[in-house]
Amino acid sequence: MASGNSESINLDSLSAQQLSQVKKxxxxxxxxxxxxxxxxxxxxxxxxxxxxxxQDKNKSSALRENNSILVPLTNSLYVRGTLSSASHVVVDIGxxxxxxxxVKSAADFYENKVGEVxxxxxxxxxxxxxxxxxxxxxxxxxxxxxxxxxQPTPSS
Numbered sequence: 001m002a003s004g005n006s007e008s009i010n011l012d013s014l015s016a017q018q019l020s021q022v023k024k025x026x027x028x029x030x031x032x033x034x035x036x037x038x039x040x041x042x043x044x045x046x047x048x049x050x051x052x053x054x055q056d057k058n059k060s061s062a063l064r065e066n067n068s069i070l071v072p073l074t075n076s077l078y079v080r081g082t083l084s085s086a087s088h089v090v091v092d093i094g095x096x097x098x099x100x101x102x103v104k105s106a107a108d109f110y111e112n113k114v115g116e117v118x119x120x121x122x123x124x125x126x127x128x129x130x131x132x133x134x135x136x137x138x139x140x141x142x143x144x145x146x147x148x149x150x151q152p153t154p155s156s
Contacts, residue, residue: 011141019142026135033128040124044117051110054089054103 011019057069067086070078089106090098101109 011138014141016142016145019138019145023135023138023142026131026138030128030131030135033124033131037121037124037128040117040121044114044121047110047113047117050091051107051114054107054110057086057089057103 009022011022014022067083069081069083071081072078088100088102091101091106091109093099093109
């Protein structure tokens with residue numbers, strides 16, 4: 001069993017109690033990673049929504065005529081608004097900072113964010129799969145120890 005920068009452990013040399021602790025630690029790590037995975041998917045979805053809105057704004061000819069827009073307050077509540085500039089949008093760049101950008105620049109920004117988060121999701125997915133595999137190995141060794149009743153004494 002090896003992961004990232006941690007060292008290898010011979011699972012056969014561990015007692016059932018030690019294996020249970022290792023399994024518990026791996027389960028906690030896996031739960032945290034799975035939660036992070038879900039949060040990254042949610043962030044990617046929001047960036048895609050922002051990108052879609054910016055692209056739709058750029059395509060809408062009716063918007064250019066009267067500059068009216070529906071502003072989302074929640075997922076189901078919108079209010080009518082008027083754009084002060086049809087060629088610029090305000091972009092949330094993170095941690096509460098907003099920047100005015102041209103529509104094309106905003107679209108590029110969101111495309112980059114979708115790509116960055118997608119790469120992080122891919123990397124995290126590989127880590128989650130490795131941790132899941134480690135949990136299965138620990139469970140199997142623990143099961144064999146319980147069935148066989150062999151518990152070598154810890155070498156401390």
